[in-house]
Amino acid sequence: MSCPSYWVEAKEYLADKDKILAYLISLYPDETIINYHNPFYTLVKAIIGQQISVNAANAISKRLESLLGTISIETYLAMDSEALRQCGLSRPKISYITNIAQAFEQGILTPQIWPMMSDQEVISQLISIKGIGLWTAQMFLIFHLHRSDILPLADLGLINAIQRHYGQSQRLTKGEIQELSQVWKPYRTVATWYLWRSLDPIPVQY
The missing domain is CATH 1.10.1670.40 (Endonuclease Iii, domain 2)
Incomplete structure (x- = not known):
């Protein structure tokens, strides 16, 4: 960290x-x-935090971490969707996080070059993934990339x-x-x- x-x-x-x-x-x-140095983790947390309170988001995140052990692409994709639902994730959010995991696996999201990209370039790449809107992309810029002027x-x-x-x-x-x-x-x-x-x-x- x-x-x-x-x-x-x-x-x-x-x-x-x-x-x-x-x-x-x-x-x-x-x-x-x-910064937890895990872009997938940050995006998962941001998806969880969409349109709910900080306390509610933290509660869901803790249950998800307890279920998965470590929040990673591999552990998430291996988990049954009903078990994810029991953590408090809605069906749309489960789908959004799956989209993100697959985008990392397929090379659509390119974390290795994000440090060289402008804020808007990173936002444009992120919002191309269904489930990531401007707010989620900005949370990522703030918490993972530590961009200073968001x-x-x-x-x-x-x-x-x-x-x-x-x-x-x-x-x-x-x-x-x-x-x-x-x-x-x-x-x-x-x-x-x-x-x-x-x-x-x-x-x-x-």
Whole structure:
């Protein structure tokens, strides 16, 4: 496991630029994003996390890890779909994860060259797989590739956190959030993570 090389610098930068983020960063001084160095694992966790709460996603992930022992392409494809259902995975999510596993096996997903690809190039490759949309691809960029400037505007948790800390009584539009986030560049990933952390009882990890 490892954390992003830019994390400490990003915290200092954001704390200097934004008083609200400075406060949030001070609440969690030793926490960070963790990379498990397993792209399939990260994508599985992101699929599980689609449209459910952090706590619910963590519960399903723990049951899946208990069932498989290790979440890998081999252990997943070898498992009976009914056993996967008993972990709390829906039929569509089982299908999506199967698509991803097969895409790795067939060389459609190419992790060996992702470090040389732009954010948009990686997103384009990922969303070619059924079940991976923009949100899931952005989670992958944040948690596995540790790209520093991702702002997932389709993430309800992020929108709620921004609304809570910056919106006061006025509902912010996505355009206003984009404008607000300009000061966080080039570390919008880190700003996003601390805004998530301000809402969730445990750190978000994929």
